[in-house]
Amino acid sequence: DIQMTQSPSSLSASVGDRVTITCQASQDISNYLNWYQQKPGKAPKLLIYDASNLETGVPSRFSGSGSGTDFTFTISSLQPEDIATYYCQQFDHLLPITFGQGTRLEI
């Protein structure tokens, strides 16, 4: 199974800060990496697909990069509504689909 190591597990930042979360895969997954935002009591929301593509309707302050085993998720200017837990997820067509452990973002 491909393991996803996400860091940090929690993060405290201020409004306007640049925030970066990383995800490392245990083997090469090309660009088959997605990022989700989950707010308390809600279902996850897909923000970034295929490592760097912004899902329709998602603000441009969110971005993703990387390929192979190392990936980065960035919020360019943190807004109060961005408080959530963020997850990476891989699906290199090798099962199982796996998620990172999550990063809890606080202000």
Place this chain on the structure above:
Amino acid sequence: HLQLQESGPGLVKPSETLSLNCTVSGGSISSSSYYWGWIRQPPGKGLEWIGNIYYSGSTYYNSSLKSRVTISVDTSKNQFSLKLSSVTAADTAVYYCARLHGVGFDYWGQGTLVTVSS
């Protein structure tokens, strides 16, 4: 606008079978472009993929649950279902159904909490 809605008992006894349905509205479950999946999240913990199904009935399961999981599809009802047998307290979680588009889940149900307790 596509919507998914989970339904089923919120309380299941240990050793029994958990059964949930996911009803899809605003789109066809028979589209050749998508798989449909189940994901769960124990209280206060992360996300765990359970399995996927294609409208034709092809299934893919997480090996850690494979011996206990069955996912099925009913295209006439635009619905797919999850059965998880021999449940224990460790199966207590919010269960989500979702649409798999490419390699990501782009539409999710609101989730349903299933508690395993006698």
